[in-house]
Amino acid sequence: MNFKLVIWRQHGPDEEGSFETHEVAGIDPDASFLEMLDQLNARLGREKRPSIAFDSDCREGICGACSLVIDGTPHGPQQVTSCQTYMRDFVDGATIKVEPYRSNVLPVIRDLVVDRSALDRVIEAGGFISTTTGPQPNPNAMPIAPKVQEQAMDAAVCIGCGACVAACPNGSAVLFTGAKVTHLNLLPQGQPEREDRAFNMVNQMDEEGFGGCTNFGECSRACPQEISLDVIGMLNREYRKGAAAQRPKHRSEMIAQ
C-alpha cells in the first residue's frame, strides 16, 4: 500500500512547528501505523534526514505511551491505541495527517512527542490508597462482590494515554481523573480517603490548567479502553461530597505517613 503522510514537525517545545509531507510505498496492510512510521524513519536515516520523533513502548495497547492524532482523531479512526491501528484500516493511496496531541497542558516536546507529566501529578494528588508496605489484612476478610470488582476494573483499565484530553474540545482531563476516582472510590479499600481523593485530584487537575467538562462525550468515544462517561458522573458526585466535607485540612494530612 502507498500513502502520503502529512506529519507535524516541531524541533523543540518553544519552536514553531509545521507540516511536512512524506510519501511511503510498499507498506504491508498488516503493518501497524507505528511500524509504517518505523519504515519511514529508516528511510529518512538512510537519506541522512532527521527522523520523526514519536512515543511508543509496549506496542500492544496497554502501556499508553503512543499518542498520535491521526486524521484529526486521537489514536486514529478505530478507537484503539495508535500502536494497534493497522494500515489495513486505511484506503490505499490515502493522504493521512499525523499530529501530536494538542493541549496546552500537554505541550509538544518534539514532533509527535508530548509531555504528559501533568497526568502523573493528578495521580500524585490522590490517585492512591495511603498504605505502605507491610503486613496487611487478609483480603478475604473484606469481601468484594464481583459486580463491584467489575465496575472498579472497568475504570481501572485506564492506560493514562491522554487521548481523552486530546479529544476533548475543552482539553479536559475528567475522564482520566474520573476513571481513577471511580476505581478507588468504589472499593472498600478506598473509602477512608474517598472525599479527599476526589477533591484533591480535581483541584490538581484545575491547577494544571485542564479545561472543564461540557458533557460532549468525545473523550469516551476516543478512549481505547472504552471507559464510560459514567466515571465523570461519579467524579462529579464524589467531588461534591468531597467539597462539602472539606475543612481547612486535607492534603497535608492525607500524605503524612
Add this chain to the structure above:
Amino acid sequence: MIKLDAKIPEGPIEDKWQTWLDRHSLVGPRNRAGKNVIVIGTGLAGSSAAASLAAEGFRVKAFCFQDSPRRAHSIAAQGGINAAKDFANEGDSVRRLFVDTMKGGDFRSREANVWRLAQLSENIIDQAVAQGVPFNREYGGSLATRSFGGVLVQRTFYSRGQTGQQLMLGAYSALQHQVAAGNAEVFNRHEMLDVVLVDGVARGVIVRNLVTGEIERHAGDAVILASGGYTNVYYLSTNAMGSNVTAIWRAHRQGALMANPCYTQIHPTCIPQSGEYQSKLTLMSESLRNDGRVWVPRSPDETRTPGDIPEAERYYFLEERYPAFGNLAPRDIASRAAKTVCDDGLGVGGTGRGVYLDFRDAIAEHGRDTIERKYGNLFDMYSKITGDDPYRTPMMIYPAPHYAMGGLWVDYELQTTIPGLFAIGEANFSDHGANRLGASALMQTLADGYFIVPHTVTDYMTRSGDAVGTDDSAFEATQDKVETHIAALVDVGGSTVAQDFHQRLGNVMLDKCGLARNAEGLTEALGEIRRIKAEFWSDLRVDPGVEELNQSLEYANRVSDFLELGELMCHDALRHEESCGGHFREEYETPDGEALRDDEHFAKVTAWEYKGDEGDPVPHDEQLTFENIKLATRSYK
C-alpha cells in the same frame, strides 16, 4: 579468581529469611532522610522498591526512560500472579510452590531464594489488595484463582487478563503517594548510562535526560537496578520497544558479574510473525492454555480450513506427548514441541510457523459466555491484531522470546558483585533457574521490591560509609566515558539505522541461540555478531544533535549494548554443555527428544566477568546445592 559468596543464612530453609531479618542492621528513623537510594527502572520491581524505601523514610530517586513510571513493561503482563495461599483448598503450600518453581526452573536456581519467594508470595497478594488492586472475585466476594502452566493447583490470582497492569498501577500509585509525601522523586525520560564506582563501591549513576540531552550525575548511598530483562536482543520479542539491557550491561562492564545470560524464555503462546516490517511480537496469555487445545494437522499437506479437519486428523501434540499436563505443559516444553512439529512441516499459517490454539471444545462444553468472561479481552486483542475471530476459528500461535531468566548475579541479599549495587526483578538471575513458570515473574518482582530489597538495602547502608558527592573525580571520569560513547555513536556518520543492525542481530540470535542451540551454530553466531558489530561501528546513522530529544541516539545506544550481550549469550550457551529449561542444546537430548541435563557438571550458576572490549569474558561458578528437593529428571508426562 572471584569468589562468589551467596551469603545464604544458616539453618533450616524455612527459617533462613527470618534468621536474616532478625539479624540485619537497621537505620534509625531519624537518620533515614540522610540516606539516598537510587532506583533505576520503575516497573513492578523498581516502583515497589522505591515506594517501600521511601515509605520507610529514605530519600529515593527513581528513574525511568518512559514518560511516566506507569508505562514500564510490567504493565503488559496478562495472566496472573502466583501465591501459595491455598484458597482453592487443594493442599497447596509454600513447599509445593517452592517445588514447582525449582522443578519448573529445571533445578538451576538457588534453593534458599526460591523458598523465600514462595514464602513471601502470600504477602504480595495482601499488599496488592490493600492498594486497591481489583483482583477477580468469586460470587461470595472472596479472591478467585485459576491454574497456570506447569502446576497442578489453582494458585494464580488475576485481574481479568490485565493482572500486570493492575499490579503495576498499584505499585505506581504507591510510588506517587511517596512523591506527594516528598520522600521520593521521579525522573521520567531519564536513562541510566553508567554506574559510578568509588573504590569499587557503587556511589551513584550517570543518566541522560532524554528531553534535553543533558548528562546528569546523581549520587546515592545505594543503587538498585530494576531495569528489566533483555530479550529484545532477539529484536522481535514480547518486550516493549524500549526494553533494553543498557543499565545492567553498563554495570556488568563496571565489574558486576552476569549470570546465566543464555537462559532466555521463549513463550509458547504468541501471535505468529506476519512480515519483515514487524517491530514486536504480541503475547497471548498462557492462561488461554487452560481451556484452549493446541494442535496441528497430522498431514503436512493439509489444505482444509481448521474447522473442516476431522478429529482423527488433528494432532494434539501436547496432550499426546505430555498426558499428565497436556496443554498446560511448562513454557519451555510447549515452545519446543511447537517448534518440533513446525520443523516437521506440520505448521500452519502463511509462514508455516504456527500452531492452532482451539477453543471449539471449551465453548461447546462451557458455553460461549463463560469463555467470554474468562478470556474476552484476550480474544478481542487477538482479533484486533489479526482480524480473525477466535470464537469461530482457532487462534494461531507460535513461540516468541519473552523473558530473561539470566541477569546480573546477585547474592541472597540481591546485591551484585559490586558493593552497593543491587539488582531486582527480571534484571537479576536469581529465582527462575533455566525456565520460569507462568505467573511467577510478577511474584518475584514484587517479592524483591516490596519485601526483600528494602531490608537488604537498609542493612547495607548501615555500613556503606559516608556518601560521596557528585563533584568526586569518579563522577567526572564516568561522565566523560559516557559522553565519549555518545559522541562515538553520532560520529560514525554512516547510513544504516540502528534498527537494521538490531534486526540482523536478532535473526542471528533467534536462529542460533534461540529455542535450540548447538556448538557449531553458536560458534558461527559469535563470528556473525562480531561482523555486525564491526559494521555497526562503521556505518551507523544517528541523527545529529545530542543536546535534545534524539530517539535514534537512544536506540543506537541500546543496540550497541545488545551487540555485546549477544556475544556473551553465545559464550554462555557454548559453555553450558547440557540441555535444561529454556537452554536446549541439540547435542544433549534424550532419545525421545527431551532435554538431557548434566547435573554432575552443570548444577551451577555461571557468572561472567567482563574483560574489556578485546578480551574474552571469564566464567565463574557458583555451585548449587539441593538439600530440600531431590534432583530429578523433569517430567510432565
Add this chain to the structure above:
Amino acid sequence: MWRSTIGKKTIVAVTGTILIAYLVLHMVGNLNSLFGPGGGEPRIDWYAEWLRTFGEPLIPYAGVVWAVRAILLGAIVVHIVAVVQLRTRNRAARPAEFPARRIGRSWEARLMMVSGVLLVAFIVFHLLQFTTLTIDVTPLEAGALYANLYNAFQEWYLVAIYLAALVFLGSHLRHAVWSLCQTLGLDSPERNAGIRMGANVLTLVIVLGFALVPILFFTGALGEPPADELSASLTTLGGGS
C-alpha cells in the same frame, strides 16, 4: 465550589435546574389560556391575578411574582457568568482549532452557546413585549392577558419568532437536562438510558406545551376575547407599572 471547574459546573447545573423548574411552571400557567375566552373574565387573566394576590394579606401584593423574578434573574446571571468563565478556561486549555475532527458530538451540545445567546435575546424580547408591553406592535393592554395573546398571535411573524425560540429552547434543553444529571452525578449505568429518555420527554413536553398557545391562537382554535375584556381589568400588571 466556585473555584473549581467541577464545582462551577455544578452551579451551572443547579441554576439550570431552577430555570427549568420555572419553565415548567410557566408552561403550565400558559395552558390556562386554553380555557379560551370564557364568559366574562378569561381564565388566564384570572390566573394572572391569582398569582399576584397569592398569599395576601400575609405577602404584599405581587410579592410572590417579584420574589420569583428575583430568583430567576439571579439564576440567569450566575448561570451565564459561570458558563462564560468556564468557556474562557476551556479555550485556554488548548490551542484553537483542535481537535480537528469531532467524534460523534451531538448538534445540540455543539450549539449550547448559540442557543443560549439566542434564548437570552428572546427572553429580553419576550419581556419587552408581554411584561413591559414596550414592543406594542399589536394593541396591548395591561392586565388583559388573553386579549394581548390573541392579538399578538394573529401576526404570523410573531408566531414564527416564538416557535423559533422554542426550537432553540428544545435544543438547549435536550443537552442541558441529561448533562445536568451527569454533572450532578445522578447518572449510573443502569439509569443512563432512562435519564436520556427522560431528558427527551421533558424537553418535548416543555416545547409542545409552550408551542400550543401561539399555534392555537393563530389557527383560530381559541376564540376572540370577550368584548368587554379590554376594560375588564382594573388592576395593573405588577411588571408593567
